[in-house]
Amino acid sequence: MKALRWHGKKDIRCDDHLPDPTIEDPRDAIIKVTSCAICGSDLHLYDGFMPGMKHGDIMGHEFMGEVVEVGSANKKLKIGDRVVVPFTICCGECDQCRRGNFSVCERSNRNKDLADKAFGHTTAGLFGYTHLTGGYPGGQAEYVRVPYADFTPVVIPDGLTDEQVLFLGDIFPTGWQAAVQCDIQPTDTVAIWGAGPVGQFTVRSAVILGAKQVVCIDNVPERLAMAKAGGAITINFDDESVLDRLAELTGGKGPEKCIDAVGMESHATRSFDSLYDRVKQAVMLESDRPHVLREMMYVCRPAGTLSIPGVYGGLIDKIPFGAAMNKGLTFKMGQTHVNRWTDDLLQRIQEGQIDPSFVITHTVSLEDGPDMYNTFRDKKDGCVKVVLKP
Known part of the structure; x- marks a missing residue:
């Protein structure tokens, strides 16, 4: 598959011939990405200000797409479902998740020991971010493995475009x-x-x-x-x-x-x-x-x-x-407790109270993503929000 990968400060590349993700846990799902975005938080990685990045990390934490594979224990999703994936990975079962504090899930950071040392206690795993938050491959790619996919993703009803609902995953x-x-x-x-x-x-x-x-x-x-x-x-x-x-x-x-x-x-x-x-x-x-x-x-x-x-x-x-x-x-x-808000905000979109697509100024292919990082960072060409289409 293709994906945007971090190769160092101000060095994002669209790499090809990468292995497709596979199911690693029965609660997983594999998503074929239909739309993703460059977030302001990604610029902190691009500019080299966030610790814990490694050569070849796949970028992106704002994405959505179609379910193409589902783990055996995942009863929430089925193949063909259209979903937005919140950037905060949460189990739905730990003490913090039960309180609705999803961005500090106690289980989803697979580098918990590292986060414990850096922050005092671990926070949730995040897609496409540093290894302090799990080092999970991100969504600026053609396919993504979603852990805890029987809890985290938001299933999107018919009649709404990607552009209307994509930003339910973060901003x-x-x-x-x-x-x-x-x-x-x-x-x-x-x-x-x-x-x-x-x-x-x-x-x-x-x-x-x-x-x-x-x-x-x-x-x-x-x-x-x-x-x-x-x-x-x-x-x-x-x-x-x-x-x-x-x-x-x-x-x-x-x-x-x-x-x-x-x-x-x-x-x-x-x-x-x-x-x-x-x-x-x-x-x-x-x-x-x-x-x-x-x-x-x-x-x-x-x-x-x-x-x-x-x-x-x-x-x-x-x-x-x-x-x-x-x-x-x-x-x-704090980081956003995304799943605390998604039901309410999805309803507001459906009712026409707000159309989140207003913020989009640029829509380009995944291959054009590296150039758009620079455009977005330097606020060139009136750039406010970039959507990528794998």
Whole structure:
């Protein structure tokens, strides 16, 4: 089969003649991929900021397709079913899964010992990510083996296109969880840093959940226009002060809810701390750039909530934790508990409340994937979201 594989920093290749995956456990299924996507989290691997990648790892954690083989113990799926596969691999049976905390499943990370050392306790296995999360082959490929396929996949009913449902596997539930964990009230201002794909779904989720006003902060005009179309007030941080504009919009009190939809590679063009982060990152004294976190902690209203769907991979520096503590801020963060949200969000798609395909700007073949990694990272050609067709 063909697949996009990691061969080092900024070196993604479409390799051919790879062995097709096979059933390894009776609960498995084999999926023929019909659509997959490049996610912002993939760029952390592309740029070499996430530890635990190995030469030849298959990329991608946002994918869907048709079931072509089913393990003997899998009673949920049948050959021919059309499914979206959440990026978090979960058993459905451990203590965390029973609580709905699927992204910290206790069983699915096959490199549990490694994760225990890195994080203190293991988290769930993830498709197409680092060996800290299991080293599972990803979905930017023609075929994928899906472990625990009698629990994780979402069966898609007839009448919906791939483009409408593909993002149920990651960015739609991620944006939704980011907004839900803010406990949004009708009087709230919700400020969202980042107008990339996750930020776009966070904007729309906050609007659906009834925020008084939603503000989106970025510096890419096409992305800000998309966020505005979704109901957000926009701030271009190249053109105006984020702090001053948020103060103006909230009567000087600051937003009640702040969401970091950027993560470890935040950009800021006119701040000293951003320059500081880049220098420390270059000499391996810091792994992540936390400019957005610092700004949120500073501008958030006292007793407010910080929600962090943006991915962080390691160590950050110069965090104003004293400000956060004294202001009484609440932090909620983590990888997405995808299966907690999929039934509700699928119904919202079916009812026409939202069509997730709005975010797609580029659709290309798998062979064109390596070039699109660069296009997506550098935000060329108005690129917001890339869908690949194996």
